[in-house]
Amino acid sequence: MKSRNSPPAGKVVLLVILLLLGLTFVGCTGIRSSPEGGSGGTVADSTLFLSPTLTSAGGFGCTSPNVNGKLVALSAENGTRFWEFTMEGSTSGGGFGCASASSPAAVYGSPAVAGELVYVGGYSGKVYGVNIASGASRWVYPREGKLEPIIGGVIVAQDRLYFSSADGVVYALDAATGDLQWEFATGGKIWATPAVSGDRLYIGSFDKKVYALSASDGTEQWQYQAEGAIVSTPLVYNDTVYIGSFDRNLYALDAASGDLKWKFPAGNWFWTKALAYNGTIYAGCFDGRVYALGAEDGQELAAVDLESPVYSWPVLVDSRVIFATEEGTIYAIDTATSQATLLADIEETVYAPLCASDGAIYVYSHQQNLYALNAASGANLWSLTIK
């Protein structure tokens, strides 16, 4: 009963495999399955500290990411590499490189420097204190196991290291030893970097709340309920906390009481940290604009259209506010006129916070290239690939 016209089993199997591979391709295309990170730089004593984007490799849109991250120390003047420190990550090893349960040591927030240590925390759920001179690890927190992913950056104030994690907890460690001093749990994930001013720590959470905590013992001082989740880092300026939200508002809250002073509605999410200069708040938005607002009343002074979402933190150089767009255009906004000038176009994706030092701005692209640009002219001083 052999039918000559029936397709051979091999063809059927091949067809099934092709269909499934097609499905895998469609599912993975354009969707990143693994965190890649890429921190901004931090400059101290002519040394630039930075954690590069994790590389990925693989076909069919599915990537097989590197899981180990790095903290790299470079010369801020010419990019000469001094040392690199490896941060171990882990992966679940799922099929087709589409594993979603992996914990690579991708770093999103900029490293912090204090004394003889540089600090960095990553998606792998660990925070490190690393010797600035040698690149050797001084301590790691937690010593055993790991926390939920750390998306925000770390900051140092009053000999404490502050950071938050996707478990919704704000942590304060002894900056010298890495010992836990206090922790405070919020009602949602935290992806933001905390801000410290005086004895107050301010942080926004996915639970749509802004919290003010005692920086010394972590006790809650006040909380403010916004209308959307908060991933942006607070800016504290003139006793006011400025913070953007997914509800498309930029909030100005009284730093002492948490009372709302004003809120400014924009066209999309506020993700990046705002910047204050001379009584004006500059806030980049996902609607592609930078809003210049009166710090006291929230009045819109200017809306500068950069035509691409602003994700990266801005920097202030010589009374000019420098913004980078997601598309890689770098603009300088004159604080006197609110006019934007195109400084450079690196034509690469920029997520990492900008960094400025000694008349240079450092832009690290998602394509793993670091650009040192003249802050005044935008001229390329040097550039190199940091992997």
Next chain:
Amino acid sequence: MNPWDLIAMQPMINTLIVLTHYLFNNFGLTIIVLTLIVNGIIFPLTLKQVHASKAMQDLQPKIAELQKKHAKDKDKLAREQMKLFRESGVSPAGCLLPLVIQMPIWIALYQSIIRVLAVIPENLVGLSRYLYSWPVVYSTLPLENHFLWLNLASGDMILALLVGGTMWVQQKMVMTPAADPRQQSQSSIMLWMMPIFFAYLTLSFPSGLALFWVTSNIFRIGVQYFIGGWGGLVKTEPGKPAGRDKKYKERIAQVEESPKIDEFPRLEESPEGGADIVVPSETQEEGSSYEESGGKRPDRGGGYPKSIRAARHKPRKGGSHRRKRG
């Protein structure tokens, strides 16, 4: 934004978010509900496809016979097959067209779930450009990705087994025993390979997606049951008829005992001692079991097996006769 994103992804993503808002911010529940809604909307297409597939399966013995008869003349075989399709009122495209129409919907739903479950900054940033400017969308994001014991953003072993299991059941239900051992072997490969592959794939994808697959599979199992009963899931024991329940046998017995018995097919025991074979009064269909011939279970309001209906309404000689479906 490309047309695919504009027409498919954007509406789907925003629907998911709004639905989550109204379903107690429970994204797991949203996936289940939206999968059911989408399945409900395209139900007529699914029904059409299942009916068409069933009709094609019913014709398999006849096609096999033609293949045997015209093994050396492919042109003749093609002509005869087309003639058979015409006379039986079966369109081979009827199986594929509804499937093709459904595919973009499934892919959009599938991609939307992955995007909305953004657990890393890169994906959440990407999600922002898909959002409508409705306040509810902005206040609902980001979505909570815990549901029951699941982290909807990570793979889950139990859900992977459920995906594989439900897929196997669904396939087994529509599977018919083939006379040709080669075809039988192909069917067996398909029966096991797809569920195993999807279960493996599920471990690698967010379990939100697996939830969508499981819900879809269960829905389709329901549709399949509604149309064809448990199908190939019911084991045929030697010496026992493969008919599923008493009612079915009673109906067949009624047919056999009816006054117009001459116009009806005879019911015989399978030579292999397996399935009931319904033999039309004029032409005998080898291996035409209930599973192969039954479009709807007689006791479920679907009428008699097709072979019985075919015997009732003989095609006119030299002309096509399209049977009306009950």
